[in-house]
Amino acid sequence: MSTSGPAPLLSPRKAARGLRRDTLPAVTMAAPAALGLLAFVVVPFGLAVWLSLHNVRLDSPTPPGWFGLEQYRRILFDPNFRGEFYRGLLNNLVFAAVVVPVQTALALALAVLLNRPLRGMAFFRTFFFMPVVFPMALVAVVWKLIYARDDLGMLNAFLDTASFGLLGPYDWLGNESTALLSIIIMSIWQGVGLQMVIILAGLQGIPGDLYEAAALDRAGRWRQFVHITLPGLRNTLIFVVMVTTILSFRLFDQVYVMTQGGPQEATTTVMYQAVTTAFDANNVGRASAITVLFFVIVLVVTLVQRRLLREEREVA
Amino acid sequence: MSATVHRRTHRRRAQGRAGRAGAYLLLTVLTVVFVAPIAYMVIGSFKPAGEVIDGLSGFLPRDLSLGNYTGMLDRFDSPATGRFSDFYLTSLIVAGVVVLGGLVVNSMAAYALARLRWRGRDTVLMVVVLLVILPFEAIAVPLFYLLNDHRNTYYVQFLPFVASAFSIYLFYSFFAGLPKEMEEAARVDGAGPWRTFFLIIVPNSKPVFATVTILSFLTAWGSFLWPVMMVDQPQRRPLPLEIAVFQGQPPYDWGQIFAFGVLMVLPVLLVFLLFQRWFVQSVASSGLKG
Incomplete structure (x- = not known):
């Protein structure tokens, strides 16, 4: 094209x-x-804010009535309602607190492993990435069966065999203490491959001569990892961590398919409540208020991310 | 002296060999963990219902038949249940319009933002960047309120997703990085923005089109929250919604449910396996802009 x-x-x-x-x-x-x-x-989104200030029901003969901040007061402070919301928020936080570090560390480990100049790495990468192309609803259905409660459930049968009959059977999804953990493990299985390829791309952006120089200085693998790999991946890791954090607050599909928020409120989430409040309770006003609160959380996470990235640029 | 050096290199080489064997062993174990649930689904889809939940022998390929596939297709054979082809058609229409419409609409907008000069450009760009951080979940409830009269249609399932701030942002980053000379020559030759865009920019931007295609397809094909809220008529259910309904209705026939799952993911899996290098690169590149 450059016919200069x-x-x-x-x-x-x-x-x-x-x-x-x-x-x-x-x-x-x-x-x-x-x-x-x-x-x-x-x-x-503007409508969400407006609706959250009103008492709105779908197909109601009376028009939406002004409600002020009452929805927010009920969600956040009213003893009759706040318990559910805070339980959902807590579950989101627990999910994030486990998934973000574990999944990121696992993705980093897989990426470093696959980045070694060995044969067949593309082959392994294919398998680790494969769950990413599965729709979450389907993954949840398959894992619901893996978590089946009696000794014929796949996971229980495996633990039973591996421990010579010492462990299990457990009611993974039906027990308050294991339900959220079960969803967490499944979500990591589905999501880690995506992070892995993003980190792999980041690894390939680190100049190889840095490692050569370090090897000449007799720096071992671990020191190379700490002093070259991690700093080189800083921005990639911040990106991955923030996307996963926000994803943790969006948690919905798995819960809807596998546990419907139960047992008790062990797996309810902010988004799950927004949907059930709008849908089952037909309370669009309160659901909108939950939605707005959800957005505020996401906004805070994002602002923290921007802050971290800007500091990086100033240092660099 | 030289003996120590020799011993050291010898040891290092032995270490390297052991390390390599260890790496392969670890990779193999991990592969089993990643593949097991998928293998379980695929094998189960060919087994009689009673043998799917059967401990570790769920992995044994025994008594295989296509019975679950024919049984599942027979089960969904009327408007009341919805036909399997209905679910597929819904998913195809929704994903097709979201992907193709999205490619056109979002790339054009990104080009206008990245390469043309017009009043209001900076404002629009700022709004787009702000909207990138707004997840769909944050607007699902009001949208459900707003579009309640359009439930169970195809268009209500795809319309909210065609214009995408995230896709515009991906296109924008790519277009902004293209060399200026590329279009200057065309502009000097008298080509307007439209011709420059379609004849120069688009053919030189295949990687970003691939990335947006794959990401928006995976999102649309797996879309769940929105159909849960907007679709109750069986004939208009997309595949992910229907499998969720299917697995919740007794009597549970897990073989058939798995057969449904296999057919639902098969086309995506095939495309992924055929073009995987390219597929993985496209997805990975979405993270580098962060």
Whole structure:
């Protein structure tokens, strides 16, 4: 394309006018997506805030009534309602507190393992990544069976055999103390491959001569990992950690398929409550308030991420 | 002196060999962990219902038949249950429109934002960047309220997802990194923004189109929360919603449920296995911009 022939035919002034003439095509090009975002993202989010300040029910003969901050007061402070919300938030936090470090560490370990110049690494990578292409609803159905409670359930049968009959059987999803853990393990299985390939790409961006220099200095594998690999992956890891944290707060599909929030409230989540409040309880106002609170959490996480990334740039 | 050196290199080489064997052993164990649930589903889909939940022998390929597949297709054979082809069609329509419509609409917007000069551009760009952090979950409830009269349609299932701030952002990052000379020549030759975009920019941006295609397809194909809220009519259910309903209805026929699962994931799995290097690279590149 670079037929760098004679000087441009247009004078700079005409070129500038040409640029200004971009306005019509530019606006036309941006319009479909902009309208879509406006109609299906911006307006609904504004509506969420509005609805959260009202008492709204679907198919109700009475119009939405002004409710002020009552929905928020009930969710956050009312002894009759707050328990459920805080339990959901706690479950989200526990999920994040386990999944974020474990899944990231596992993804990092897998990526470092696969990054070694050995044969067949692409073959293994295929298997570790495979669960990522599975829809979460399907994964949840399969694992529900793996977690089946009697001694014929796959996981129970495996533990029984591996421990010579000492362990199990457990009611993985039916017991308050193991239900959330079971969902966590399954989610890590499904999600770790995605992080792994992102970290692998990050690893390949670290210059190889850094390792050569370190090897000349007699730095062992571990010291190379701490002093070259980890700093080189800093931005990638921050990205991965933040995406996983936000994903932890979006937790819904697995819960809906596997436990419906139970047993008791052991696996309820903020999003699960938003949906059931809107749907089963037909309380759109309160569900919207939960949604707005959910967004505030996500926003805080993101702002922390931006902060961390900016500090990195200033240091660099 | 040289003996110590010799011994050291010898030891290191032996260590390397042991390390390599250890690495392969570890990788093999991990592979088993990652593949076992998938293998369980695939094998179970060919086994009689009673033998699916049967401890570790669930992995044994015994008494295999296509009975679950034919049985499952027979089970979904009326408008009341929805036909299997209905679920597939819904998923295909939704994913098809979201992916294709999204590629066109979002790449055009990203081009206007990255390469054209117009009033309001910076504002629009800022709004798009802000919207990237707004997950769909945050607007699902009001959208459900807003679109309640359009339940059980195809369009309500895809419309909210065609325009995507995240896709625009991915396109934007890529277009912004293209060399200026690429389009300058075309502009000087008198080509307007439209021709420049379709004839110069699009053909030179295959990687980002691949990334957006794969990411938006996987998201649309697995979409669950929105159908849960908007679809109750069996004929309009996409595959993930139907498998969730199917597995919750007694009598539970796990062989058939697994057969459903295999058919649901098979096309995606095939595309992944055929183009996997390219597939993995595309997905991985989405993280580098962070």
